Amino acid sequence: MELKTVLYEKKDNVAWITMNRPDVLNAQNAQLRNDMLAALDEARLDDEVYIIVLGGAGRAFSAGADISEWPKMFPMDTLKDFYGNRRFYELMRAIPKPIIAMVNGYALGGGCEAVMACDIVIASEKAKFGQPEVKIGIIPGGGGTQILPRLIGEKRAKELVMTGDFITAQEAWQMGLVNKVVPPEKLLEATQEMVAKLKTQSPVTLKFCKLAVNKSLQLPLDEGLKAEQDIFALCFSTEDQKEGAKAFLEKRTPKYKGK
Ligand code: COA
Numbered sequence: 092m093e094l095k096t097v098l099y100e101k102k103d104n105v106a107w108i109t110m111n112r113p114d115v116l117n118a119q120n121a122q123l124r125n126d127m128l129a130a131l132d133e134a135r136l137d138d139e140v141y142i143i144v145l146g147g148a149g150r151a152f153s154a155g156a157d158i159s160e161w162p163k164m165f166p167m168d169t170l171k172d173f174y175g176n177r178r179f180y181e182l183m184r185a186i187p188k189p190i191i192a193m194v195n196g197y198a199l200g201g202g203c204e205a206v207m208a209c210d211i212v213i214a215s216e217k218a219k220f221g222q223p224e225v226k227i228g229i230i231p232g233g234g235g236t237q238i239l240p241r242l243i244g245e246k247r248a249k250e251l252v253m254t255g256d257f258i259t260a261q262e263a264w265q266m267g268l269v270n271k272v273v274p275p276e277k278l279l280e281a282t283q284e285m286v287a288k289l290k291t292q293s294p295v296t297l298k299f300c301k302l303a304v305n306k307s308l309q310l311p312l313d314e315g316l317k318a319e320q321d322i323f324a325l326c327f328s329t330e331d332q333k334e335g336a337k338a339f340l341e342k343r344t345p346k347y348k349g350k
Contacts, residue, residue, distance in 0.1 A: 092133050097126035098148070099133065104141040105286055106134035113149025119179075119201045120157035127179045135186045141294040141349070142286055143186070145209060146193040147202075152218065155200025158227065169232070180233050183208035184305060187298035189289050193282045194218040195275070199257070204233035207242060210301060212268065213282045214260040215275040220268060223255035241308050243268055293331035293347035 092099070098109040108130045110117040117123070134140045147153050183190055183205070192198075192209035198220050206212055206220065222235040230236055231252060240248035243266040251258070263269040273281040289297060299322050306318040326332050330350045338345035 092129050094126045094130060096120075096123040097130050099130045101134075101137070101140060104139055104290065106130075106137070106140045106143045107146070108134065108143060109146045109148050110153050111148040113147075113151070115157065115159075116151035116154035116197055117147040117149070117202070118154050118157035118159075120160055123157075124179050128182060131179070131182050131186060134188070135182070138349075141188060141297070142289050143188055143190045144193055144282060144286065145183075145190055145205065146282075147195055150195070151197040151202070152192070152194045153199070153202030153205060154197050155202050155204075155223075156232075161227075177233060180204055180208040187301060188294070189297055189301060191282060191285055191289075193278060194220075194260070194269070195278060197257075200224055200231065200235070201233050204231065204235055204238070206268070207234055207238045211270050211285060212263075213271050213273065213278065213285060214263065214269045215278045216260055216272055217275050218260040218263070218269075218272075219257040220260070220263045221255065221257035222252045223257070225253060226255040238308070239268075242266075293329070293335065293345075294349040295329050295331055296326065296335075296347075299326055 096110070096112050098111050100107040108127070110123060110127070112118060112123060131143070134143045189211065190209045192206045192212040194206060194212060194214040196215070196217055196219070198206045198218060200223060203220050203222055222231045222239065224231050224235070236248070236252060239251065247266055250256070258266070260269060260272045264272050271281060303319050303322045306315050310318060331347045334347060335345050
């Protein structure tokens, strides 16, 4: 795998993926989107990777789509371009492994949409979130008008999308877009703590957790509850379910195999 704009490091069953165009605040051009697809696919297919952490190099998580590509763009170009964009977020939602966003700074436009596609979000107090597309004559194109209202509610989403205003990490936490806000110097440590917590669980059970909760964003309640019932039943086919129950009864820590 040859990556030009993304760093990939695998360590102790965790894939650390870092968007790496710091000079332009990790703006997402076609190269970065392709690199993200390759890096995410590598992590998806690697059985030794249980958890993925997504971050940004420099002072931003990502300031969104690379606007320099846009003055000459026409509708058919955007369809081609955004197909790649959507795939990157869709792949994140589809990968059956937890993805933690480690948000150091700006998460705007496509950067905010990448945050939405992660499962758990740890943010620095310095982070800023927003959908500023309206200010350059467009609407969000990677979930900002569809996923965001489901996460923070219609009115708040409309305010963000219509004003293009940025919100602080604390405000994003209050709205439910962020799980935890920490001082900048504690961002890595807080992320590692979350990684450690998730690593005590069975990777196969985490997969089912993600699949089941993702259904709640896609399905009407009755269908979602049915999907939950099916996934719940599937848990009983795993060795880790037997081990989890046994370990509890024997008052010991479970030894999970991810099977
Ligand atoms: N696309 C392309 N380049 C971008 C970019 C983007 N989305 N966001 C930032 N950059 C570039 C800037 O052009 C600048 O490049 P330069 O040094 O060659 O001039 C560099 O990144 C640093 O950004 P700058 O604007 O100087 O930093 P700042 O701290 O003053 O402002 C932001 C930071 C995030 C507020 C501002 O860069 C911004 O509003 N970016 C656009 C965000 C956006 O609209 N995203 C949605 C796109 S659809």
